[in-house]
Amino acid sequence: MDNFKYLAIVEWAKKYIESEGLKPNDRFLTEKQLCAIHGVSRQTVRQAMMRLESENVICRVRGSGTFVSSRASSPAAAPAKKTVGVISTYFSDYIFPYIVTGIESVLGEAGYSMQLAITHNQVIEETQALESMISSGVCGLIVEPSKSALPNPNMPLYRELRENGVPLVFFNAKYPWADFPCVSMDDEAAGKKVTDHLFDNGHRSIAGIFALDDIQGHKRYSGYVNSCLEHSVKGFEQNVFWYATADRNNIFRYARDKLIDLFSETTAAVCYNDKLAVGLLKFCRENGISVPGDLSVVGIDDSRYASICEVPLTTVRHPHSMLGSAAAEILIGMIERSRPDPADRIFTPELIVRSSVAKLK
Amino acid sequence: MDNFKYLAIVEWAKKYIESEGLKPNDRFLTEKQLCAIHGVSRQTVRQAMMRLESENVICRVRGSGTFVSSRASSPAAAPAKKTVGVISTYFSDYIFPYIVTGIESVLGEAGYSMQLAITHNQVIEETQALESMISSGVCGLIVEPSKSALPNPNMPLYRELRENGVPLVFFNAKYPWADFPCVSMDDEAAGKKVTDHLFDNGHRSIAGIFALDDIQGHKRYSGYVNSCLEHSVKGFEQNVFWYATADRNNIFRYARDKLIDLFSETTAAVCYNDKLAVGLLKFCRENGISVPGDLSVVGIDDSRYASICEVPLTTVRHPHSMLGSAAAEILIGMIERSRPDPADRIFTPELIVRSSVAKLK
Incomplete structure (x- = not known):
C-alpha cells in the first residue's frame, strides 16, 4: 500500500511551505530529508516530488536542488476554485488508498488539485476538516461520513454548505439527513449475498458481526436479516454481535467469552468487512476453532x-477505485455544469468465492 | 409491580375461552386455578376477574362460581372496532407497567378494550404481534417500536397500516421512516440534563454507556455529545461504550476489562437508563469502585x-403513566374524530438529584 502514501506527503509539503513562510526560489527539502521525516522509501518521496512539480509547487533544478516554485504561493498557482476537499475516515490502509487514488486521478485529469483530510471516524476531526476546508474556499467536497449511523454534531455545518450551494458528494455512505448525492456499494445486497451463500452451503445457524456506528453496518445487517427471513430462520436476533469501529481489534480480547459462546451455537459468521474477518481468523486460530471446519467465515x-490472509476469504467485491472515480466525476459535473442534484450512484457487488466456507451435509 | 400483572391475565383469559371453545354459560376457571396457572397472588387474580366481569367476558354467580358470559363469544360483547392493540417491548418490569396502565385507564374509560402483545425488543415477535392484531381487526394500535435504531423488516407492514388508514400511535420512540405520531420523553434533553449536571459538579472526563439498538439510545447520546461540546470537551468519543439491549446484563461480565479501563480514565458515567445504572452500581461494588467517591453515576x-437501589440515583424523570395516557388520548382522537395526523407529543424531563454524584473540587 506504500505507493499511495505519496499523496499525503504532497499535502504535507504544501502546508509546510505555507507554515514555514517559504518564498518563491527558497530552497525546499531534499528527498533524503523527506524520507526521514515521513519514514517512507525514496521511491515514495520521488512520486510526491513529481506530483509537486507537476502542480507547479516546486521546481527541481538538475545539479542544484529543489526550490519553491515562483508561482507556488501566488493564488494563480493553486487557485482555491480549482481545489477539491476530500475527507475520508482512513487513508493509508485497506480499501481507502484505492478509493482516494480513484478520486485523485479523475480530479487531476480535470485540472483540480486535492486537499485531503482524515477523520479516523471521529466527528470532532470531521468538524475540524470541514471548517478548515470551508475557510480555505474549496470549490467542492468529497466526503466519507464519520459514524454515519449515529447523531452527528456537524449537521449544522452540512446545512450551511447546502444553503451556500457548495457542491458535495458523499462516498461509501450518506448521512440520512444530508441532502447530497452519494456513491456507494449496495451494502444491503452485499450482506444478503454473503449470507445467501452460507445458506446455499447448508448453514442455518449464522452469526452476524456488524459495525454499529456506520450506516454500512446497518445496511449489511439488513441484508443478513432479509436472507435469514427468506430462508425462514427466525432466531437470528440472538446471533448478532455489534461493535464500535474503534473497538474492531479489541472485541476479540474484551468480548472473547461472548464470541466463543456465539460460535459454539453457530456454524458460520458474516463479518462486517474483510478487516474484521481477518481478526476473526486469528481469533479462531488462537482458540482452537478450525476455519472452515468448525466455523465458516x-x-x-x-x-x-x-x-x-491465512484462510483465503469468500467475500464480495467493493468497487474500490471505480467508486472514487465516480464520486469525482459526479462532483466535477456539479461544479462545472451546475447540476445541483445528481442521483446517487450505487454499485452492485459481486460474490468472490475462496476457501473460507465449508459445505454442510 | 405485581399489581399490574392482572392485565396479562385478562388477555390470557380471553384467548383461553376462545382456544378451548368455551360457550356461554360454560363454567370458567376458579380463582385458585388461575393463581396456580399464573403463579400470582389471589389479589391479582381478583383484579383480573373484576376486569373480565366489567368487560362482560365472564359473570360471577354468588355461591355457584364463575361462568362464561352469554355475550362473551358474540361479536357484540367485544366488537373488534372497540379493541385497541397495544404492542410493548416489555411489560412486567421497570417503567413499562406504569405506561401500559396509563394507556389502559384512558382506553377503559372511553369504552375500549385492550389487546396486549410483548415483543421483548425482537423484530420477529413484532411481526407476529402486528399480524395477529391486523387479522383480529383492531380499530387502532399503540406501539413501542422494537430495535428502533436498526433497519426493520416490518417496514412493509407499517406501510400497509398507513395505506389502510389504521390509526396508530408510537410511544417512547418512532421508526424514522414510519409516518405516525409519537408520544415520548425528550430523550436528547434527558441525556443533556444529566451530563450538564456532571459538568456543573466539576466533572470533565465523563463516560457514556448507551443502547445501540434503540433511537432513545441515539438521542440520549446526542444530548451527552452536545453537553460535552458546550463544555469544550473534545475527547468524548473515546469515552462512549455501546451495548445491545439484550446484552444489558452481560456487558458487566463479558466487557469487564474494557469497562474497568474506561472508568479508570473517567470520573463519572452517564447510563442509558436506571436499569443499566443499577447494574453498574453492582459492578462497581464487586470491583472495589466506590460510588460516588471514585465514580459518579x-x-x-x-x-x-x-x-x-444501593446508592440512590440522580436521574431524570420519565413521564411514566402520563405518557401512556397521552398516547391513548391521541389514538382515540384519531379513531373517533378522524384526525389523521396529530402532532408528536414530547415531554420535557426534570432532573432528580439524589446521592450518586460527587462534587469535584
Whole structure:
C-alpha cells in the first residue's frame, strides 16, 4: 500500500511551505530529508516530488536542488476554485488508498488539485476538516461520513454548505439527513449475498458481526436479516454481535467469552468487512476453532487482505477505485455544469468465492 | 409491580375461552386455578376477574362460581372496532407497567378494550404481534417500536397500516421512516440534563454507556455529545461504550476489562437508563469502585429502582403513566374524530438529584 502514501506527503509539503513562510526560489527539502521525516522509501518521496512539480509547487533544478516554485504561493498557482476537499475516515490502509487514488486521478485529469483530510471516524476531526476546508474556499467536497449511523454534531455545518450551494458528494455512505448525492456499494445486497451463500452451503445457524456506528453496518445487517427471513430462520436476533469501529481489534480480547459462546451455537459468521474477518481468523486460530471446519467465515469488500490472509476469504467485491472515480466525476459535473442534484450512484457487488466456507451435509 | 400483572391475565383469559371453545354459560376457571396457572397472588387474580366481569367476558354467580358470559363469544360483547392493540417491548418490569396502565385507564374509560402483545425488543415477535392484531381487526394500535435504531423488516407492514388508514400511535420512540405520531420523553434533553449536571459538579472526563439498538439510545447520546461540546470537551468519543439491549446484563461480565479501563480514565458515567445504572452500581461494588467517591453515576427514567437501589440515583424523570395516557388520548382522537395526523407529543424531563454524584473540587 506504500505507493499511495505519496499523496499525503504532497499535502504535507504544501502546508509546510505555507507554515514555514517559504518564498518563491527558497530552497525546499531534499528527498533524503523527506524520507526521514515521513519514514517512507525514496521511491515514495520521488512520486510526491513529481506530483509537486507537476502542480507547479516546486521546481527541481538538475545539479542544484529543489526550490519553491515562483508561482507556488501566488493564488494563480493553486487557485482555491480549482481545489477539491476530500475527507475520508482512513487513508493509508485497506480499501481507502484505492478509493482516494480513484478520486485523485479523475480530479487531476480535470485540472483540480486535492486537499485531503482524515477523520479516523471521529466527528470532532470531521468538524475540524470541514471548517478548515470551508475557510480555505474549496470549490467542492468529497466526503466519507464519520459514524454515519449515529447523531452527528456537524449537521449544522452540512446545512450551511447546502444553503451556500457548495457542491458535495458523499462516498461509501450518506448521512440520512444530508441532502447530497452519494456513491456507494449496495451494502444491503452485499450482506444478503454473503449470507445467501452460507445458506446455499447448508448453514442455518449464522452469526452476524456488524459495525454499529456506520450506516454500512446497518445496511449489511439488513441484508443478513432479509436472507435469514427468506430462508425462514427466525432466531437470528440472538446471533448478532455489534461493535464500535474503534473497538474492531479489541472485541476479540474484551468480548472473547461472548464470541466463543456465539460460535459454539453457530456454524458460520458474516463479518462486517474483510478487516474484521481477518481478526476473526486469528481469533479462531488462537482458540482452537478450525476455519472452515468448525466455523465458516465470510467477509465483505474484497480487500487485498481477502486473498492473502491465512484462510483465503469468500467475500464480495467493493468497487474500490471505480467508486472514487465516480464520486469525482459526479462532483466535477456539479461544479462545472451546475447540476445541483445528481442521483446517487450505487454499485452492485459481486460474490468472490475462496476457501473460507465449508459445505454442510 | 405485581399489581399490574392482572392485565396479562385478562388477555390470557380471553384467548383461553376462545382456544378451548368455551360457550356461554360454560363454567370458567376458579380463582385458585388461575393463581396456580399464573403463579400470582389471589389479589391479582381478583383484579383480573373484576376486569373480565366489567368487560362482560365472564359473570360471577354468588355461591355457584364463575361462568362464561352469554355475550362473551358474540361479536357484540367485544366488537373488534372497540379493541385497541397495544404492542410493548416489555411489560412486567421497570417503567413499562406504569405506561401500559396509563394507556389502559384512558382506553377503559372511553369504552375500549385492550389487546396486549410483548415483543421483548425482537423484530420477529413484532411481526407476529402486528399480524395477529391486523387479522383480529383492531380499530387502532399503540406501539413501542422494537430495535428502533436498526433497519426493520416490518417496514412493509407499517406501510400497509398507513395505506389502510389504521390509526396508530408510537410511544417512547418512532421508526424514522414510519409516518405516525409519537408520544415520548425528550430523550436528547434527558441525556443533556444529566451530563450538564456532571459538568456543573466539576466533572470533565465523563463516560457514556448507551443502547445501540434503540433511537432513545441515539438521542440520549446526542444530548451527552452536545453537553460535552458546550463544555469544550473534545475527547468524548473515546469515552462512549455501546451495548445491545439484550446484552444489558452481560456487558458487566463479558466487557469487564474494557469497562474497568474506561472508568479508570473517567470520573463519572452517564447510563442509558436506571436499569443499566443499577447494574453498574453492582459492578462497581464487586470491583472495589466506590460510588460516588471514585465514580459518579447518573441514570435516566427515574424508575422505582432509582430511589431504592444501593446508592440512590440522580436521574431524570420519565413521564411514566402520563405518557401512556397521552398516547391513548391521541389514538382515540384519531379513531373517533378522524384526525389523521396529530402532532408528536414530547415531554420535557426534570432532573432528580439524589446521592450518586460527587462534587469535584
